[in-house]
Amino acid sequence: MNMPEPRAFWIDEHFDREHDVDGRGRYEAEVLRRIDEFTPSWDDIAPVSFAATAWRIAAELEPGYVRWHRRILSASCTRSPWDGGMVCAVTVISRWPAELTWTKQWQRDRGWQDWPQMFGQYTTPSEQDVTRRPHLRAQLQVEAPVPLGELPPAPSGPQDQVASAARRAVTVLTRELNDLLAPMIGQLEAGVPADS
Template sequence: MQYPDAFTIDERYDRVHASDRRSRFGVYLAKQAFLDLDDELTTDPALFAAVGLETAMPPVMTPAYVNTHRRILEVCSRRDDDGRVAIEVDLASSLPSPAARLLGWEWRSWHTDQASGRYFAPEDNDRPAAYSRVTLRIPLDRRRLPEPRYHRDGTPSVAVAKEAVQLAVLQLNGTLGEPLAALAPRRAA
């Protein structure tokens, strides 16, 4: 079965619209701090990829270098007490059937944007609303990511950062595709 991609990279837009004629993403990367907990440039491949991924999406980059599936509401990185990095993804989800039956038709749920199909919460308060999220946390496998590389001025190598983001996206898509497919509305046979 083919699963949907949670994340897609728009390399063409990045190159065509770059103010430095090379990479929009690279310009944004130069403004980010790739610092570890000790305020030194990170040597952790997972943290390097996570900072790159967060840089590549709104609200930092708009239009994004990395676009998200229409059900993805938020994306952020998390570090545990042992320094392991994971990407946390919030997905718009249907209410569980018992809750939906209990609340009935007068309760509203997620709306979708006509143009993009993206999910958003009801904006007005004329009726009660109930909408649920599923939060998934996916550890990044640092063994499958490149070692961070920086220029003398401390800015990250754009080529290495792009590779790190691409490999992180592959890891995330491999994990998130099935849950995204499970959340898709069922079509009648």
């Protein structure tokens, strides 16, 4: 029986509405507060810079408007200096590579530790932990293009519907990143090699 894929990314609309500011969602209020950060993208023929700014603001809210799986440490969406397209960079917590789990000989009885967990969340080892045992915390660095087809056009200026366009851009990016990374997160969570 196949387990459903976990979500890698999602938007927390519920928290956003519960903590609204002046009748606006928390994210919309933050976009309007930081409207000047969108200035370089006004009237841009490509939606990339606008969407990247919208994503950054969503990710910087505390807690984030965009949430991600406990295995994801960071996620950014930026304009590619190569061709102007959208690229993402996502850091994912991983198990040790198979070459290190095949045998424990390399550990030489030093008590190597993996990622510590607290209440199901991955954490950084404390300063005290590091003085007692060595830690090896594996990470995967995902860098990939993100399709632009459904991103909204960049507004022509602050008088446009900037907040709704930013919300739409974040929704599209969230869906695209979830489609890209949910299978990987599912495989890491399963902890078993994929079928050949």
